[in-house]
Amino acid sequence: MFRIITKTSRLFPLKGIPSAVSASLKASSAKYPIQSIPFSCIVPQQSYFRSFSSSYTSLNSQAMEQPSTSDQIVLFSEYEPIPFSSYSSVNPNTLKAIKSEFKFDCATKVQNAIISQIPSDQDFLIKAKTGTGKTIGFLISAIETLLKNKKSGSYDKDSVGILIVSPTRELAKQIANEASKLSTFHKFGVHELVGGESIRNQTRSLSNRPKDIVVGTPGRLLDLWDSFPEFGRAASKTQILVFDEADMLLDLGFQKEINDIVSRCPRDRQNFLVSATFSSKVRQTARKALEGKSFKELDCVDPNESSVVKKIKQSYILANWDAHYHLISKVVASHIAEIKEKTGAGAKILIFLPTTKSVQVYSSVLSSMLSKSGTPLNKPDKSSRFRNHRAQYKNSVKIFSIHGKKSQDVRTRTSDNFRKFDISNNNTGILITTDVSARGVDYPGTSLVLQVGVPKDPQQYTHRVGRTGRAGTYGEGITILSEFELPFIRSLSLEQGVELKESEVFNSSMVSDLVEAIELTKKEADTESGETKDSTTDQSLEAKNELIPFVKKHSFGFERYKNEASVEEIEDMFISCIGYYQSLEGILRYKVNDLISQVSRSMLPFGIDKIPHLPLQLRLSLGIGRPSGNSKSFSRNNYSRNNSSTRYKDDSRFNDHRHGSENHSSSQPRFNGYRHGSENHSSSQPRFNRYGSKNNRESSDNYFQKNRSSGNRDRRNGNSYSR
Numbered sequence: 001m002f003r004i005i006t007k008t009s010r011l012f013p014l015k016g017i018p019s020a021v022s023a024s025l026k027a028s029s030a031k032y033p034i035q036s037i038p039f040s041c042i043v044p045q046q047s048y049f050r051s052f053s054s055s056y057t058s059l060n061s062q063a064m065e066q067p068s069t070s071d072q073i074v075l076f077s078e079y080e081p082i083p084f085s086s087y088s089s090v091n092p093n094t095l096k097a098i099k100s101e102f103k104f105d106c107a108t109k110v111q112n113a114i115i116s117q118i119p120s121d122q123d124f125l126i127k128a129k130t131g132t133g134k135t136i137g138f139l140i141s142a143i144e145t146l147l148k149n150k151k152s153g154s155y156d157k158d159s160v161g162i163l164i165v166s167p168t169r170e171l172a173k174q175i176a177n178e179a180s181k182l183s184t185f186h187k188f189g190v191h192e193l194v195g196g197e198s199i200r201n202q203t204r205s206l207s208n209r210p211k212d213i214v215v216g217t218p219g220r221l222l223d224l225w226d227s228f229p230e231f232g233r234a235a236s237k238t239q240i241l242v243f244d245e246a247d248m249l250l251d252l253g254f255q256k257e258i259n260d261i262v263s264r265c266p267r268d269r270q271n272f273l274v275s276a277t278f279s280s281k282v283r284q285t286a287r288k289a290l291e292g293k294s295f296k297e298l299d300c301v302d303p304n305e306s307s308v309v310k311k312i313k314q315s316y317i318l319a320n321w322d323a324h325y326h327l328i329s330k331v332v333a334s335h336i337a338e339i340k341e342k343t344g345a346g347a348k349i350l351i352f353l354p355t356t357k358s359v360q361v362y363s364s365v366l367s368s369m370l371s372k373s374g375t376p377l378n379k380p381d382k383s384s385r386f387r388n389h390r391a392q393y394k395n396s397v398k399i400f401s402i403h404g405k406k407s408q409d410v411r412t413r414t415s416d417n418f419r420k421f422d423i424s425n426n427n428t429g430i431l432i433t434t435d436v437s438a439r440g441v442d443y444p445g446t447s448l449v450l451q452v453g454v455p456k457d458p459q460q461y462t463h464r465v466g467r468t469g470r471a472g473t474y475g476e477g478i479t480i481l482s483e484f485e486l487p488f489i490r491s492l493s494l495e496q497g498v499e500l501k502e503s504e505v506f507n508s509s510m511v512s513d514l515v516e517a518i519e520l521t522k523k524e525a526d527t528e529s530g531e532t533k534d535s536t537t538d539q540s541l542e543a544k545n546e547l548i549p550f551v552k553k554h555s556f557g558f559e560r561y562k563n564e565a566s567v568e569e570i571e572d573m574f575i576s577c578i579g580y581y582q583s584l585e586g587i588l589r590y591k592v593n594d595l596i597s598q599v600s601r602s603m604l605p606f607g608i609d610k611i612p613h614l615p616l617q618l619r620l621s622l623g624i625g626r627p628s629g630n631s632k633s634f635s636r637n638n639y640s641r642n643n644s645s646t647r648y649k650d651d652s653r654f655n656d657h658r659h660g661s662e663n664h665s666s667s668q669p670r671f672n673g674y675r676h677g678s679e680n681h682s683s684s685q686p687r688f689n690r691y692g693s694k695n696n697r698e699s700s701d702n703y704f705q706k707n708r709s710s711g712n713r714d715r716r717n718g719n720s721y722s723r
């Protein structure tokens, strides 16, 4: 195994430069005189740094703790104070593009590790922390091989030079964009072959321009391989094959497609496998998938560290689902205030949710809530003199959302708009998304990643949280958990080395104050619309619970959405989330009762106090059915797992999930009954929503079935029916 680590036996602080940085400088001073190192190499480059100048001293501090051993080269941070211009092995046209198009002066640690291997036609497995510049790293190296092959005549113009496979469309587009910029002076043809876009445009482009660099998602690449012979022939002669986010590609979801692509490429190609996370299982699969070839491993992550950069402050908040909307508003508001104080600018925030349905509901709710919070959210400031000018959007919050059910056109536009979103006028952009945005996607300036519910596995946590703290900038990661999700923290520690602690600010006492404030506000609203005004909601309470004004301010927006939302929407969200958590049973080891009890709380704020009918397939996966015995009336606690499949032969339903008020513990829903028994909710009988109207939704089973069958190869970009 190959490992690059920098030597740090003694540190000699240089005057005026933070000690960690000076140590870093010292380490490379033998090779590169200090005078020749631009200051921009010492601190993170580009605009990311502008807003966070106060934080740069901590940039390299983590390296100080590294032990030194004589046979290792120790690196101090994710940044190497080595100017790109000093790499004689990199083609001048590439260096020119790095300078003029990217405006980078110095390599990051992983880039230095990769460039140090040039020239090489070996296969590489590259592992480095999130947001540390792996993309440009592998592109520089692959371009060198391509140029070498061109020179030696082993590359004919009808071949594909570099074929880059990405698990998601957004990432493929981003890589294609970086590849185009990097090849500005090489005049390479760069193609982007992703699903959801016009095949005709893609084939036209392939016919008209050289196929030096092709970036695509597995499904579309294979479709074109089969349906467009010109591309099929060229791709079969691929010189360099790259799997970005290789662990995700090699994970079950894309196994077949990857094997297919590998088997169609020539054996004597160069391979790159790139990711921030690689499990041993994925390493094995990689070897198998790539015909037993051996890889040179460039592992830039210290085995004692996680793949999350240390600068990202991470914590969790324990809260029930019915508190989510106000809690998220509060977290967002606090973060905006903190960033404003630190930088004078607005913030960029990413919120991850488990499923498409939850993204749809949460983005509508939060849009409505935040837009009523006193700031002209998503709306121009009418008092502005510059009504049609950008300045009118000062202090606003704009909500974006992306999920797999949106058309590719909309996804691309949203992604571009969020990337370019200008925070300099104190505006804040919030992207609410499923895992389609979890891997590789770069939204510079994102300062908070908020995960609502745990991700599908500990690796995914690393990738999600890695959307912040990129290129050396400040970042914070907060995960909102409910009690049944707590076991995830242990898995995260064991598998990713991330020790997640409860948030100091949003601790249990703050969350219970918030819950109390929500209840009091609701009570007050009820009494105002009803008979007598309740004396319990007077000003003395506001003095005791300072969150009441905050909750009141945001509740109006919530109520506004609630009045528009359909019961179907909310119930579908619940069902989709249960489907999501079903697949996490191995990690969370929850009791089905606890899962359903907790997730059903997501419907409470909307006044829905009955558990909707769960699709048969989902119930089978959860292992629940009619308890033994002839009783037709079950308590909620009878959601026991069945070991015997025969129990389902009569298609037993959840007959009655009655949950009497006497049973209410704090972890249980407040409402009285999940009365959802055969008397009301058999599939053949009408169901009634909270408005008392008939619920005409198609049966849940059909609903799930339909959505499942609509999946295709490319939709598996982390966004099948539920994501």
Ligand SMILES: Nc1ncnc2c1ncn2[C@@H]1O[C@H](COP(=O)(O)OP(=O)(O)OP(=O)(O)O)[C@@H](O)[C@H]1O
Pocket: 044, 045, 046, 104, 105, 106, 107, 108, 111, 128, 129, 130, 131, 132, 133, 134, 135, 136, 275, 276, 439, 440, 441, 442, 444, 466, 467, 470, 471
């Ligand atoms: N040498 C450099 N100097 C400054 N910024 C850089 C440098 N190289 C890359 N960057 C910037 O760092 C950010 C992260 O880069 P990139 O997306 O390649 O990270 P990554 O390691 O692939 O992350 P992930 O694991 O999330 O995919 C990008 O905004 C990129 O432009």
